[in-house]
Amino acid sequence: MVVAADQKTAGTPARILDIAERLVQIRGFNGFSYADVAAELQITTAALHYHFTGKPQLGLALIDRYAVRFGAALGDLDARCDSAAGRLRGYVGLYRAVLLDGRMCLCGMLAAEYHTLPGGMRDSVLRFFDENEQWLESVLTQGAADHSLRFSGSAREAARLILASLEGALLIARSFEDTGRFESAATSLLAGLIAPAPAD
Amino acid sequence: MVVAADQKTAGTPARILDIAERLVQIRGFNGFSYADVAAELQITTAALHYHFTGKPQLGLALIDRYAVRFGAALGDLDARCDSAAGRLRGYVGLYRAVLLDGRMCLCGMLAAEYHTLPGGMRDSVLRFFDENEQWLESVLTQGAADHSLRFSGSAREAARLILASLEGALLIARSFEDTGRFESAATSLLAGLIAPAPAD
DNA sequence: GTCTATAGGCAGATAGAC
DNA sequence: GTCTATCTGCCTATAGAC
Numbered sequence: 001m002v003v004a005a006d007q008k009t010a011g012t013p014a015r016i017l018d019i020a021e022r023l024v025q026i027r028g029f030n031g032f033s034y035a036d037v038a039a040e041l042q043i044t045t046a047a048l049h050y051h052f053t054g055k056p057q058l059g060l061a062l063i064d065r066y067a068v069r070f071g072a073a074l075g076d077l078d079a080r081c082d083s084a085a086g087r088l089r090g091y092v093g094l095y096r097a098v099l100l101d102g103r104m105c106l107c108g109m110l111a112a113e114y115h116t117l118p119g120g121m122r123d124s125v126l127r128f129f130d131e132n133e134q135w136l137e138s139v140l141t142q143g144a145a146d147h148s149l150r151f152s153g154s155a156r157e158a159a160r161l162i163l164a165s166l167e168g169a170l171l172i173a174r175s176f177e178d179t180g181r182f183e184s185a186a187t188s189l190l191a192g193l194i195a196p197a198p199a200d
Numbered sequence: 201m202v203v204a205a206d207q208k209t210a211g212t213p214a215r216i217l218d219i220a221e222r223l224v225q226i227r228g229f230n231g232f233s234y235a236d237v238a239a240e241l242q243i244t245t246a247a248l249h250y251h252f253t254g255k256p257q258l259g260l261a262l263i264d265r266y267a268v269r270f271g272a273a274l275g276d277l278d279a280r281c282d283s284a285a286g287r288l289r290g291y292v293g294l295y296r297a298v299l300l301d302g303r304m305c306l307c308g309m310l311a312a313e314y315h316t317l318p319g320g321m322r323d324s325v326l327r328f329f330d331e332n333e334q335w336l337e338s339v340l341t342q343g344a345a346d347h348s349l350r351f352s353g354s355a356r357e358a359a360r361l362i363l364a365s366l367e368g369a370l371l372i373a374r375s376f377e378d379t380g381r382f383e384s385a386a387t388s389l390l391a392g393l394i395a396p397a398p399a400d
Numbered sequence: 401g402t403c404t405a406t407a408g409g410c411a412g413a414t415a416g417a418c
Numbered sequence: 419g420t421c422t423a424t425c426t427g428c429c430t431a432t433a434g435a436c
Contacts, residue, residue, distance in 0.1 A: 012401080026315050027313075027315055027316050028228070028230060028312060030228060030231050031230050031313060031315075033428080033429060033430080034430065034431090035429075035430095043401090044402070044403060044404080045429095045430080046402075046404080046431085046433095047401065047402045047403075049430085049431065049432080050401060050402075051401090054430075108312075108371065111371050111374075111375045112228060112304060112308075112309055112313070113227075113231060115226050115231075116227050116228065116231040125375060126375060126376060129375070129376070151388070151392075152388075152392070153387060153391055156384065157385070157387055157388040158388050160381055160384040160385045161365060161369075161384070161388035161389055163372065163385075164364075164365050164366075164368035164369035164371075164372055164381075164385040165365045166364075166368070167371060168308075168363070168364035168366070168367040168368025168371065169361075169364035169368070171308065171311050171312060171368065171371070172329055172363065172364055175311045175314045175322075175325060175326060175329070176326060176329070181360055181364075184357040184360040185357070185361045187357055188351070188352075188358050188361035189361055191352045191353055192351075192352070192392045212419080233410080233411060233412080234411080234412065234413090235412095243419090243420065243421090244420070244422080245412080245413085246413085246420070246421065246422080246423095247419065247420045249412085249413065250419060250420075251419090254412075254413075255412070401436105402436085403434100403435080404434090404435080404436100405432105406431100406433085407430105408429100408430095408431090408432105409428100409429080409430085410428090410429075410430105411426100411427080411428075412425105412427090412428105413425085413426090413427105414423105414424085414426105415422105416421100416422095416423095417420105417422080418420085418421075418422100
């Protein structure tokens with residue numbers, strides 16, 4: 001999700017995080033090793049341990065950076081979109097970008113592996129979902145006010161549906177390598193939420 | 201998902217599958233080992249290899265059995281529900297049962313690990329999702345005809361939203377150990393699909 | 401900061417006895 | 419069918435030189 005990482009001018013810790021992030025999003029936290037990252041960076045695993053004491057610490061740094069980057073993207077949407085409907089479309093776009101990169105949402109992936117994760121990582125994963133839900137809830141509340149969105153039930157319920165739909169659509173569409181499956185779900189989701197004509 | 205497994209009268213292969221299935225649904229295919237299954241069954245890993253040559257073969261057997269059981273549950277819904285809306289509610293109930301057991305959908309879990317899976321398992325995972333999508337599409341088409349369901353866009357698009365929503369809701373709610381998050385998403389989903397008053 | 405070398409553990413898997 | 423014994427490989431991690 002979110003703005004591109006991978007700048008070749010970054011320092012070693014950032015490059016480690018870039019590589020590890022991609023590996024986790026594609027193979028999972030239990031599906032990559034220090035050796036994988038080291039090989040790609042062309043250093044040894046011992047050097048990796050200098051920057052990140054252990055895999056749990058690396059994992060924690062991964063989520064923290066991802067959450068910050070994601071929060072910034074949500075801030076951008078707040079600033080750049082005029083309507084709640086526009087923000088929601090932008091939010092869907094964040095997930096689309098992840099899929100086009102052949103990845104799963106970092107925290108969606110970690111949610112699958114939740115019960116094998118170090119304790120510290122678990123808390124950070126939950127916090128990520130909570131922050132998303134809260135942002136969506138506020139967008140939905142705005143949308144009800146500016147009449148760009150409509151939904152039955154509470155804003156919180158609708159927020160949870162949006163979050164679940166996009167994580168699930170990413171999960172499935174990525175396996176099929178079929179962006180069409182993502183677009184179908186997203187279209188259907190937005191069709192039920194975005195008001196027909198007036199505002200946008 | 202689906203009807204309970206775990207009958208203590210079953211033969212060794214079935215008991216292996218029961219234990220492995222639960223472990224995969226909770227910890228993932230890369231998060232459990234032959235040793236875990238062997239310990240729980242109180243046999244050795246060598247005995248396990250007698251019944252299932254290797255982990256890929258065990259994984260394949262796991263998905264196949266799961267898909268058969270799931271297909272039977274869908275057949276039950278077809279037989280026991282009078283309306284498309286009823287079938288859809290029953291479908292949501294299949295996912296709810298998985299969550300109440302503290303598990304993830306087997307194939308949803310494997311979808312997260314997709315890119316680390318043996319080739320044969322991948323195909324079976326995709327087939328599972330295809331079968332679900334097709335069943336949902338036919339239910340939605342029935343629902344449009346008997347007026348128990350309403351949706352904008354095609355039945356296929358709506359089917360993909362339903363599948364993605366429920367897999368995603370399961371993924372997230374299970375991490376929080378909060379059935380409320382699942383119910384919120386499910387309620388919001390069904391509210392948008394089930395027609396107000398008449399049929400059911 | 402990065403290296404070589406190595407420890408210690410656990411993984412999946414096999415041979416051969418019973 | 420299940421066992422003991424064992425192999426090979428990969429994993430995370432550390433000590434100590436440069």
